[in-house]
Amino acid sequence: MKKRSQSDLLGRSLTWLSGGALALDLLLVIALLAVLAVNGLGAFWQHKLVRLTLRDGTRVLGEIHAEETIPEQSATRMLVKVGNRELTALDFRWIDEANIATREWPEDATLLERLEWGNFYGALVEIRRGGSVLASGPDEVWSALGPLRDQKRREAKAVHELEVGPIDRVNRELERLRLDARKVARQGLAKEEEARRVTEIEHDVAAKQAVYETLTAELASRRATLVSETVIAETVDGKRKEIPVSQIVRAIQPNRMGTAATMGLYASRLWEFVSADPRESNTEGGIFPAIFGTVLMVFLMAFAVAPLGVLAALYLREYAKQGVLVQFVRIAVSNLAGVPSIVFGVFGLGFFVYGIGGSIDALFYRDALPAPTYGTGGILWASLTLALLTVPVVIVATEEGLAAVPRIQREGSLALGATRFETIRRVVLPGAAPGILTGMILAMARAAGEVAPLMIVGMVKLAPSLPIDGEFPFVHLERKFMHLGFHIYDLGFQSPNVEATKPLVFATALLLVGVVVLMNLVAIIVRNRLRQRYTSSAV
Amino acid sequence: MITSAEKTRSSKSDVVRAVPREVLHDPAILPPITDSVIDVDSLSLWYGEKRALEDVSIRIPRKKVTAFIGPSGCGKSTLLRCLNRMNDLVDHVSIDGDVRFDGMSIFDPDTDVYELRKRIGMVFQKSNPFPKSIYENVAYGPRIHGTKGKRDLDEIVERSLRSAALWDEVKDRLADSALGLSGGQQQRLCIARAIAVQPEVILLDEPCSALDPIATAKIEELMDDLTQDFTLVIVTHNMQQASRVSDYTAFLYLGKLIEYGETERLFVKPMKKETEDYVTGRFG
Numbered sequence: 001m002k003k004r005s006q007s008d009l010l011g012r013s014l015t016w017l018s019g020g021a022l023a024l025d026l027l028l029v030i031a032l033l034a035v036l037a038v039n040g041l042g043a044f045w046q047h048k049l050v051r052l053t054l055r056d057g058t059r060v061l062g063e064i065h066a067e068e069t070i071p072e073q074s075a076t077r078m079l080v081k082v083g084n085r086e087l088t089a090l091d092f093r094w095i096d097e098a099n100i101a102t103r104e105w106p107e108d109a110t111l112l113e114r115l116e117w118g119n120f121y122g123a124l125v126e127i128r129r130g131g132s133v134l135a136s137g138p139d140e141v142w143s144a145l146g147p148l149r150d151q152k153r154r155e156a157k158a159v160h161e162l163e164v165g166p167i168d169r170v171n172r173e174l175e176r177l178r179l180d181a182r183k184v185a186r187q188g189l190a191k192e193e194e195a196r197r198v199t200e201i202e203h204d205v206a207a208k209q210a211v212y213e214t215l216t217a218e219l220a221s222r223r224a225t226l227v228s229e230t231v232i233a234e235t236v237d238g239k240r241k242e243i244p245v246s247q248i249v250r251a252i253q254p255n256r257m258g259t260a261a262t263m264g265l266y267a268s269r270l271w272e273f274v275s276a277d278p279r280e281s282n283t284e285g286g287i288f289p290a291i292f293g294t295v296l297m298v299f300l301m302a303f304a305v306a307p308l309g310v311l312a313a314l315y316l317r318e319y320a321k322q323g324v325l326v327q328f329v330r331i332a333v334s335n336l337a338g339v340p341s342i343v344f345g346v347f348g349l350g351f352f353v354y355g356i357g358g359s360i361d362a363l364f365y366r367d368a369l370p371a372p373t374y375g376t377g378g379i380l381w382a383s384l385t386l387a388l389l390t391v392p393v394v395i396v397a398t399e400e401g402l403a404a405v406p407r408i409q410r411e412g413s414l415a416l417g418a419t420r421f422e423t424i425r426r427v428v429l430p431g432a433a434p435g436i437l438t439g440m441i442l443a444m445a446r447a448a449g450e451v452a453p454l455m456i457v458g459m460v461k462l463a464p465s466l467p468i469d470g471e472f473p474f475v476h477l478e479r480k481f482m483h484l485g486f487h488i489y490d491l492g493f494q495s496p497n498v499e500a501t502k503p504l505v506f507a508t509a510l511l512l513v514g515v516v517v518l519m520n521l522v523a524i525i526v527r528n529r530l531r532q533r534y535t536s537s538a539v
Numbered sequence: 540m541i542t543s544a545e546k547t548r549s550s551k552s553d554v555v556r557a558v559p560r561e562v563l564h565d566p567a568i569l570p571p572i573t574d575s576v577i578d579v580d581s582l583s584l585w586y587g588e589k590r591a592l593e594d595v596s597i598r599i600p601r602k603k604v605t606a607f608i609g610p611s612g613c614g615k616s617t618l619l620r621c622l623n624r625m626n627d628l629v630d631h632v633s634i635d636g637d638v639r640f641d642g643m644s645i646f647d648p649d650t651d652v653y654e655l656r657k658r659i660g661m662v663f664q665k666s667n668p669f670p671k672s673i674y675e676n677v678a679y680g681p682r683i684h685g686t687k688g689k690r691d692l693d694e695i696v697e698r699s700l701r702s703a704a705l706w707d708e709v710k711d712r713l714a715d716s717a718l719g720l721s722g723g724q725q726q727r728l729c730i731a732r733a734i735a736v737q738p739e740v741i742l743l744d745e746p747c748s749a750l751d752p753i754a755t756a757k758i759e760e761l762m763d764d765l766t767q768d769f770t771l772v773i774v775t776h777n778m779q780q781a782s783r784v785s786d787y788t789a790f791l792y793l794g795k796l797i798e799y800g801e802t803e804r805l806f807v808k809p810m811k812k813e814t815e816d817y818v819t820g821r822f823g
Binding site for chain 1: 623625628653654655656657660661663665667668669670671679680683684729732733736
């Protein structure tokens with residue numbers, strides 16, 4: 001009797017322990033997401049602008065970002081974002097509560113988000129073009145600013161298109177001609193032939209050069225027009241600043257905005273964060289290139305790892321004679337999963353970048369040397385490195401998937417006169433598909449979060465262009481790329497403006513989690529579709 | 540897991556031996572069968588060192604039902620799986636003796652084992668439909684053997700399901716997963732799947748052992764109809780079933796063929812003591 005109740009007690013406490021452990025795990029996951037969301041998403045919310053008059057008479061205009069109690073004192077102090085970085089050196093300032101004489105929320109306090117130097121806080125004075133004044137006084141300037149900014153935005157877009165369109169094309173053609181010239185010099189042709197070719201190339205170069213000069217002249221004039229209108233704005237302590245209208249990303253008067261408008265602004269900033277290019281050494285603007293780079297790299301990795309892992313597992317499980325050797329290979333594969341990722345990075349550098357990439361350059365891109373094309377880090381090498389890193393995961397999961405296909409189903413197929421290959425293709429692989437996809441999910445999640453090996457095989461702080469764009473041949477796998485994981489590190493440790501980037505670290509981390517979850521979700525949906533198709537009835 | 544399929548046989552069996560004399564003279568194991576489709580000659584089989592079949596010779600009559608009975612481990616399933624070389628899939632098997640199908644040795648190097656398995660179909664103890672639709676299960680074999688046209692496949696599927704007495708139950712849900720069928724339906728689907736490749740012989744390895752009495756009765760009824768087109772060989776541990784469905788019955792015990800003859804004769808007037816003991820339920 002007694003023994004029985006003891007084991008019952010043990011059983012009950014085990015239930016509680018296991019349930020508690022699960023609850024704790026869930027709580028940690030929720031806490032992780034909550035911490036990221038609270039710290040990250042708050043950054044895009046527009047606070048009211050407050051004007052503080054301090055006891056010594058100085059005035060401060062800005063947004064209150066945080067309040068805290070000063071250690072070992074009962075007083076509190078506030079962290080105010082004051083902007084105007086070029087005038088005040090720091091755009092955040094701690095102010096003791098006790099020093100504040102008055103607080104006001106002036107209606108016409110204006111925030112200008114700029115392409116350079118960050119936010120400007122102050123009041124609008126006039127708009128000028130050359131020497132003439134187009135508008136003066138806060139209200140007149142405010143109403144004139146909107147249409148003018150729209151116009152400037154169109155002009156800026158045209159300038160950008162000129163740069164990435166015709167000018168870029170001419171540049172590339174000039175580069176091609178330069179390589180042609182080198183090729184001709186290298187080929188060792190007959191003197192006359194060589195002279196003829198050189199003249200031809202020089203002629204082409206001269207023509208292109210002329211086109212280039214016309215284009216750059218046009219660009220210069222357009223750029224001049226772009227900055228012809230300026231806003232004169234005044235800081236709270238009376239300093240005036242001239243800001244080209246084209247430099248203004250957003251003009252906001254937060255104290256006049258209602259809740260709906262503030263929420264609209266929030267959404268627009270959030271959209272900018274995920275869709276725009278970064279500015280000001282990654283502390284402002286968006287992180288689209290990093291999202292794009294991460295997702296593309298993971299997909300390339302998946303394309304590389306899926307056939308490699310599945311075929312290897314197929315051989316191990318279906319074809320190889322089960323014995324000591326196969327068992328040894330299996331253990332070796334599992335151990336491969338435990339090798340520190342930086343080791344794979346070093347291997348990728350030596351093997352892919354210097355070895356294969358160097359050979360490709362020597363064979364196909366000789367004219368461009370010593371500037372490397374494939375012989376330097378790039379998204380292709382990064383993906384392949386990660387494919388090696390994750391291949392054990394796929395092999396192990398695929399093997400489990402294959403083992404889960406019942407023997408009687410294989411026998412059923414063979415008894416109908418199917419060959420082993422037909423049986424594998426039509427019965428075993430479809431049956432193992434959910435297991436294979438589980439492996440792919442794990443591999444993709446691991447790859448998306450890896451940073452260390454990528455730092456030496458092609459990931460950069462700021463990539464000038466995306467690996468896929470409108471330029472022929474559209475997919476540029478040799479290009480360097482940005483990555484969310486590295487972006488977090490960069491924001492957190494390499495940034496000149498820590499207070500401004502702190503929320504972005506959290507927001508970027510949240511986004512990375514989001515990207516991983518999204519990719520996994522797609523894979524899970526596919527897997528469940530397959531499972532449903534192959535297991536239950538549709539009645 | 541599929542293990543090396545083409546198992547070479549031990550060299551002893553390369554010579555096709557004549558039926559041993561004592562077999563010829565033993566009426567207990569040599570019923571008068573004139574038209575046989577499969578002839579097993581002095582077949583012995585070892586799993587590693589363990590001998591599972593010992594010098595078995597048996598002739599399977601065409602378009603009849605032959606039942607293999609005997610206690611567990613007597614070798615009846617092993618014998619059945621030899622007939623379409625499913626034992627090839629098992630490691631460490633060695634075979635001596637010969638099996639001839641329509642006069643050709645199935646162990647002959649020229650024999651195409653996939654063609655052999657197409658002509659000698661098999662239904663397993665546990666129903667094993669593929670995790671595909673009902674239609675795809677039946678169409679699987681014909682597809683593998685090269686039938687492509689949708690109309691041809693539709694026709695084969697319908698004919699096979701009708702032959703397996705399943706058509707009326709599933710004709711409206713051919714696209715549904717086969718795993719949604721009941722156990723008895725699944726087993727009949729497996730029979731339809733075997734029929735679809737138009738075999739000459741169908742081997743049934745305890746096809747009803749996992750079914751309830753009603754499903755069993757349906758399959759037994761079906762077997763009777765199938766003898767019009769096919770030769771059936773059934774392994775069963777159920778003596779009533781053997782006596783109900785089969786024309787000939789073979790009794791195996793400890794890897795040896797003890798007695799073989801017309802079912803009625805074997806159950807009513809067994810010639811051997813072991814057979815009598817078994818069929819009267821004294822052991823087994």
